[in-house]
Amino acid sequence: MKHTLSVLVEDESGALSRISGLFARRGFNIESLAVGPAEKNGMSRLTMVVEGDDRTLQQMTKQLDKLINVLGVIDLSTVPAVERELMLLKVSAPPRQRGEILELVQVFRARVVDVADDALTLEVVGDPGKLVALEQLLEPYGILEIARTGKVALERASGVNTEFLKVTASEKRVPA
Structure with missing residues (x-):
């Protein structure tokens, strides 16, 4: 399963290298990576798409949380985003x-x-x-x-799950 991870980091040299190195050492391919300034000065947000089962991703999230400069990790695949x-x-x-x-x-x-x-x-x-x-x-x-x-x-502030709404709408169009 593909997972979208949002990683908030201190904006310091080497942070991206440590994160990508963590995935490389464990044989994980990062399918997509976007990095840019976050909402506060001195912070950046990385959005990564990686493939793996839930258990493996949970381990990777814990490993990311332990890295220097990492302020928080959210698996956006599990929340409305x-x-x-x-x-x-x-x-x-x-x-x-x-x-x-x-x-x-x-x-x-x-x-x-x-x-x-x-x-x-x-x-x-x-x-x-x-x-x-x-x-x-x-x-x-x-x-x-x-x-x-x-x-x-980004996680939806409204909490509305649009993927659920798409499925619900398509089910209503299909006659039973």
């Missing part, structure tokens, strides 16, 4: 196909951030599934380059 990722995507867009591509891009609420004679550069923000879906739909046009940020996430 807001998750987003940014993708920049350069797609081949000759004039005859540009209209089709622009219509498709609107459905995903992506923005055109650069236009060239035969290419468009798009910016799309959303959950990772949305990004993959747009990428698959644009593949036939010819994807020239992709850059993704990795997932960032």
